[in-house]
Amino acid sequence: MTECDLGPFPDANGFSEAVTLDEADPLSGFRERYHVADPDLIYLDGNSLGRLPRAVLPRLQALVVDEWGDGLIRSWNERWWNLQVAIGDRLAPLIGASPGEVLISDSTSVNLYKLAMAALGITESRRRIVTDDANFPTDLYVLRGVAEAMGGSLDVVATKGSGSPMADLEAVLDESSALLSLSSTEFKSGYTHDIGEMTALAHRVGTPVLWDLSHSAGVMPVELDASGADMAVGCTYKYLNGGPGAPAFLYVRQDLQESLASPIPGWWGHAEPFAFDLDYRPADGIRKFHTGTMPILSLVAMEAGISDVTEAGIDRIRAKSVSLTKFFIRQWEEHLAPLGFSLASPLDPERRGSHVSLSHSEAWPIDRALIEIGMVIPDFRAPDNLRFGLAPLYNTHLEVHTAVQRIRSIVTTGAHARFAGEKLTVT
Numbered sequence: 001m002t003e004c005d006l007g008p009f010p011d012a013n014g015f016s017e018a019v020t021l022d023e024a025d026p027l028s029g030f031r032e033r034y035h036v037a038d039p040d041l042i043y044l045d046g047n048s049l050g051r052l053p054r055a056v057l058p059r060l061q062a063l064v065v066d067e068w069g070d071g072l073i074r075s076w077n078e079r080w081w082n083l084q085v086a087i088g089d090r091l092a093p094l095i096g097a098s099p100g101e102v103l104i105s106d107s108t109s110v111n112l113y114k115l116a117m118a119a120l121g122i123t124e125s126r127r128r129i130v131t132d133d134a135n136f137p138t139d140l141y142v143l144r145g146v147a148e149a150m151g152g153s154l155d156v157v158a159t160k161g162s163g164s165p166m167a168d169l170e171a172v173l174d175e176s177s178a179l180l181s182l183s184s185t186e187f188k189s190g191y192t193h194d195i196g197e198m199t200a201l202a203h204r205v206g207t208p209v210l211w212d213l214s215h216s217a218g219v220m221p222v223e224l225d226a227s228g229a230d231m232a233v234g235c236t237y238k239y240l241n242g243g244p245g246a247p248a249f250l251y252v253r254q255d256l257q258e259s260l261a262s263p264i265p266g267w268w269g270h271a272e273p274f275a276f277d278l279d280y281r282p283a284d285g286i287r288k289f290h291t292g293t294m295p296i297l298s299l300v301a302m303e304a305g306i307s308d309v310t311e312a313g314i315d316r317i318r319a320k321s322v323s324l325t326k327f328f329i330r331q332w333e334e335h336l337a338p339l340g341f342s343l344a345s346p347l348d349p350e351r352r353g354s355h356v357s358l359s360h361s362e363a364w365p366i367d368r369a370l371i372e373i374g375m376v377i378p379d380f381r382a383p384d385n386l387r388f389g390l391a392p393l394y395n396t397h398l399e400v401h402t403a404v405q406r407i408r409s410i411v412t413t414g415a416h417a418r419f420a421g422e423k424l425t426v427t
């Protein structure tokens, strides 16, 4: 199927606008660095699992054969031991952090646990953790677990759809709040917080803030140091293209590192792991938040994605992301709103991340039909949400245009009706 099959060609419906925008795109050269097996398949799920950078395969080949195969245990000293700190330092500028403030470690969920526990370790009588109901479920589960373990409580503020989460959160933050933890960009709506303003709001009542940057890192500028943020965690397998299950990152502001203690004091966070001391002594700085042996294959696989984002430049990436989401929204208004799709993401590009959510009463069968016969991969978030992740390093305006035309064809012909069956495990 090509765009020619699906409507007037070549000019109506924003086709020529898409072509013009792509021609002027300074990042267009990056797409060929990614593995694209079938150019007709439009992948709009880079906010869940980024595409494979082609540089990964030769790098992994060398790692497996030369470093693991030939080097054996010698490679720990020669290559591997410091990688998670070195890669953390390379990631740091992308989130407005300084060297020594970012560590690659564990998963986002585990890092959230470690930092939330550490934060409650120094808040004395404060025991109330505050979050909101637009946060990612794993964050809610982890924060509730931390609150319970520390004899506290979790306050889940209803902000969803309110359009003014600042005011909702301000109303509940007070001197009893031990920690505020939020997703910088919400996984469903794509609403993106002003990290500086929200952090300042919490600091006014002495509450530290723990940000989850999973849907922001690698796709928009984040200024952790400049905004006074305290702690942060995030994924590397979304817009950073680190690969399925790639290790996550954590950030602790320099001047906080001394006072926080890791709740999982593993040997990799010890000052001298190979002293095999029976007593735990934390390493200096960010290293104390290590737990155990890192998955080196996954760690090495994530390097290419981080260097692409660095080379492309986070400001240029953001500019293209805004252009893609704006174009998508204009196309939605013209072609999809009349078919029962409503916009579930902010209209204001300042407050929008890099995915656009549409809700529709038949979102699930439409999602299945798009994947099975439309050659478009979005994702589905229950109960009625279709998410379209726009990844500036490899998505184009023309893909957005074509995807909208395919959605329109499926819904106007009713082709999705036969996909109303069973849910899959991963949606």
Ligand SMILES: *Cc1c(COP(=O)(O)O)cnc(C)c1O
Residues within 6 Å of the ligand: 107, 108, 109, 110, 136, 138, 139, 183, 187, 212, 214, 215, 235, 248
């Ligand atoms: C994707 C995502 C996660 C995933 O956490 P894992 O531990 O990697 O499974 C967590 N939080 C947010 C906000 C996310 O978007």
